[in-house]
Amino acid sequence: MADTYVLVHGAWHTGAEMEATAQFLRERGHVVHCPTLAGNRPGDDRSVIGLADAVDSLAAFIEQQDLKDVRLVGHSYGGMVISHMPHRLPGRIRRLVYWNAFVPLDGQCLNDMVPPHYRELFDGVAAANGQAVMLPFPIWRESFINDADEALARSTYALLNPHPYRTFTEPAVLPQPLAALEVGKSYLNAQQDTALPHSLPWHPRLSERLGLFRLVECAGSHELCFSNPSLLAAKIEEAGRD
Amino acid sequence: MADTYVLVHGAWHTGAEMEATAQFLRERGHVVHCPTLAGNRPGDDRSVIGLADAVDSLAAFIEQQDLKDVRLVGHSYGGMVISHMPHRLPGRIRRLVYWNAFVPLDGQCLNDMVPPHYRELFDGVAAANGQAVMLPFPIWRESFINDADEALARSTYALLNPHPYRTFTEPAVLPQPLAALEVGKSYLNAQQDTALPHSLPWHPRLSERLGLFRLVECAGSHELCFSNPSLLAAKIEEAGRD
Amino acid sequence: MADTYVLVHGAWHTGAEMEATAQFLRERGHVVHCPTLAGNRPGDDRSVIGLADAVDSLAAFIEQQDLKDVRLVGHSYGGMVISHMPHRLPGRIRRLVYWNAFVPLDGQCLNDMVPPHYRELFDGVAAANGQAVMLPFPIWRESFINDADEALARSTYALLNPHPYRTFTEPAVLPQPLAALEVGKSYLNAQQDTALPHSLPWHPRLSERLGLFRLVECAGSHELCFSNPSLLAAKIEEAGRD
Numbered sequence: 001m002a003d004t005y006v007l008v009h010g011a012w013h014t015g016a017e018m019e020a021t022a023q024f025l026r027e028r029g030h031v032v033h034c035p036t037l038a039g040n041r042p043g044d045d046r047s048v049i050g051l052a053d054a055v056d057s058l059a060a061f062i063e064q065q066d067l068k069d070v071r072l073v074g075h076s077y078g079g080m081v082i083s084h085m086p087h088r089l090p091g092r093i094r095r096l097v098y099w100n101a102f103v104p105l106d107g108q109c110l111n112d113m114v115p116p117h118y119r120e121l122f123d124g125v126a127a128a129n130g131q132a133v134m135l136p137f138p139i140w141r142e143s144f145i146n147d148a149d150e151a152l153a154r155s156t157y158a159l160l161n162p163h164p165y166r167t168f169t170e171p172a173v174l175p176q177p178l179a180a181l182e183v184g185k186s187y188l189n190a191q192q193d194t195a196l197p198h199s200l201p202w203h204p205r206l207s208e209r210l211g212l213f214r215l216v217e218c219a220g221s222h223e224l225c226f227s228n229p230s231l232l233a234a235k236i237e238e239a240g241r242d
Numbered sequence: 243m244a245d246t247y248v249l250v251h252g253a254w255h256t257g258a259e260m261e262a263t264a265q266f267l268r269e270r271g272h273v274v275h276c277p278t279l280a281g282n283r284p285g286d287d288r289s290v291i292g293l294a295d296a297v298d299s300l301a302a303f304i305e306q307q308d309l310k311d312v313r314l315v316g317h318s319y320g321g322m323v324i325s326h327m328p329h330r331l332p333g334r335i336r337r338l339v340y341w342n343a344f345v346p347l348d349g350q351c352l353n354d355m356v357p358p359h360y361r362e363l364f365d366g367v368a369a370a371n372g373q374a375v376m377l378p379f380p381i382w383r384e385s386f387i388n389d390a391d392e393a394l395a396r397s398t399y400a401l402l403n404p405h406p407y408r409t410f411t412e413p414a415v416l417p418q419p420l421a422a423l424e425v426g427k428s429y430l431n432a433q434q435d436t437a438l439p440h441s442l443p444w445h446p447r448l449s450e451r452l453g454l455f456r457l458v459e460c461a462g463s464h465e466l467c468f469s470n471p472s473l474l475a476a477k478i479e480e481a482g483r484d
Numbered sequence: 485m486a487d488t489y490v491l492v493h494g495a496w497h498t499g500a501e502m503e504a505t506a507q508f509l510r511e512r513g514h515v516v517h518c519p520t521l522a523g524n525r526p527g528d529d530r531s532v533i534g535l536a537d538a539v540d541s542l543a544a545f546i547e548q549q550d551l552k553d554v555r556l557v558g559h560s561y562g563g564m565v566i567s568h569m570p571h572r573l574p575g576r577i578r579r580l581v582y583w584n585a586f587v588p589l590d591g592q593c594l595n596d597m598v599p600p601h602y603r604e605l606f607d608g609v610a611a612a613n614g615q616a617v618m619l620p621f622p623i624w625r626e627s628f629i630n631d632a633d634e635a636l637a638r639s640t641y642a643l644l645n646p647h648p649y650r651t652f653t654e655p656a657v658l659p660q661p662l663a664a665l666e667v668g669k670s671y672l673n674a675q676q677d678t679a680l681p682h683s684l685p686w687h688p689r690l691s692e693r694l695g696l697f698r699l700v701e702c703a704g705s706h707e708l709c710f711s712n713p714s715l716l717a718a719k720i721e722e723a724g725r726d
Contacts, residue, residue, distance in 0.1 A: 184384075204439060204440035204441045205441075208439055208440070212380060212381065213384060214384040214388045215434050215440075216389075216434070217434050217461070238389070241392065
């Protein structure tokens with residue numbers, strides 16, 4: 001059955017990095033969009049763009065395309081953005097799929113959910129780089145794309161773009177708790193994802209904030225879009241279907 | 243080698259729902275029985291039947307069939323029932339296999355091991371339905387059979403029968419702690435089973451009550467008997483063999 | 485690419501038990517050594533050999549062979565030994581790979597990281613056997629090699645040798661915390677390893693002491709070297725490569 005998917009990238013990524021996964025979903029018969037959020041586009045001013053701007057840009061995309069019954073997938077930081085859509089676009093979102101993604105409480109920012117050593121690292125990098133943050137390669141290689149070989153780790157690192165730090169520090173505004181939402185909710189968890197340490201994990205720590213939700217899991221790191229996009233597409237479909 | 247297995251179903255199920263799995267075990271050379279417990283049979287009075295009745299019915303089945311060296315598998319609620327058998331039927335049980343099953347302490351009832359929101363839900367449903375409980379479809383679809391497509395989720399939901407609530411509230415009577423039993427003990431854990439939330443999980447929270455036990459795991463939801471009975475049969479054999 | 489691996493066995497094992505895994509790594513083009521530590525060699529006096537002796541024996545092996553850029557893999561107790569090598573052999577170790585292995589803090593002994601019932605068991609066995617410990621077969625079969633059939637459980641148990649207890653009670657001496665080391669660090673975790681109970685697990689409890697590290701996981705028990713050496717070799721390569 002042809003379903004409509006919107007895949008929302010994480011920090012340091014753009015929609016282009018979701019295209020390999022999208023193509024596998026299209027081969028399964030679905031309509032798939034991969035927008036790039038405000039803040040990660042070429043020429044965006046990383047010193048001023050915050051979470052509300054990214055939220056606005058996604059809402060505008062879905063409205064302009066007039067998408068309905070959307071299965072809205074958010075990766076990592078993308079979870080901060082998709083969490084705003086059911087309230088913002090009533091009637092358009094059929095299911096939220098969090099793929100190793102942040103699930104905020106009202107008033108929480110992304111930095112509230114990461115370990116202190118990440119906040120310290122990001123603070124320092126952002127202060128030195130006009131409020132744009134990059135991830136050091138050793139963290140990318142060991143903690144984000146641990147299932148890849150070195151060549152893939154390096155070629156994908158070269159694709160990343162500086163990320164506007166205000167999107168990590170600006171709080172989510174959620175008039176209704178996510179657990180109370182009527183839309184479907186799924187959490188897709190790659191089991192070897194150590195972008196968050198397993199002592200402070202994605203699942204069940206953040207996933208259970210969704211109330212009733214569907215768990216889907218598979219092997220892999222935080223960056224399945226690079227290391228195994230066909231598996232990722234299959235699991236997004238298991239998470240996104242009715 | 244031909245081993246003797248007895249597969250004890252969970253709440254809302256009957257032995258018939260274990261037959262697909264049993265057939266795969268028979269093809270591997272084993273003798274397999276799938277009795278239906280008192281309380282889940284057609285015509286049973288759900289308002290009065292409790293845990294002790296279910297225990298009596300399983301003991302009677304094993305004695306009437308004169309089964310020995312039994313590898314006794316309990317699913318979910320079935321764990322409450324099989325836990326009584328080594329003391330009740332001395333010399334007949336070779337190994338207990340808990341498949342995402344409750345492991346009670348003496349004096350504990352099933353409801354003592356589930357999250358408060360389940361108890362509240364069950365209390366309300368039972369009060370309104372003559373002490374019989376059913377599971378709402380959204381919980382079945384998202385939390386119990388999350389690895390199935392919608393068609394299988396619906397067709398299997400149609401097979402369920404109202405469950406006598408007294409089996410959830412009547413305490414287990416275990417003269418000896420399970421950890422002290424001489425029989426073999428295994429725990430089979432399907433990794434995406436969210437029938438209990440992963441913050442209050444089957445394993446290791448309940449499994450480690452068994453003392454020395456053998457862990458076997460595989461991918462899947464709480465309802466592997468429907469979503470992947472051949473995998474379930476293979477894993478039951480890994481858990482049940484000497 | 486031909487990398488140099490040194491595989492360091494766990495308690496009760498010798499290098500010979502790592503040979504099947506080593507052979508799969510050699511077929512992938514690597515140079516692999518499987519030394520036997522002091523204390524586990526035929527004729528070694530189990531009543532006197534301690535952790536420092538085992539550390540000395542591994543350092544001597546690597547120096548005598550003049551190995552460089554070593555990817556040093558430690559299994560279980562072997563983690564206590566490899567943790568000393570970066571400081572002891574500066575410039576020779578490229579990466580430490582802990583395979584379900586102990587990661588000590590400075591001054592900690594192996595016994596400090598195991599549950600109390602193991603310490604009591606080991607204390608009693610060692611006192612009765614001249615400070616050598618053996619593992620009772622039921623623990624081996626259920627908790628260490630839970631993924632094997634009974635025949636493999638018995639044939640591998642017959643290969644084990646009495647282990648010098650002083651290596652479990654003598655503390656590690658680590659002038660620098662492992663998290664601060666410049667060398668690469670990986671943790672390979674077999675998901676059904678219950679040699680340590682999952683309420684007191686290998687990962688993330690011990691792995692996160694490494695600071696920035698690469699997680700690699702696979703299905704299997706503590707004894708993958710027997711139950712699935714080809715899978716173990718593939719995962720060691722994922723953990724050990726740059």
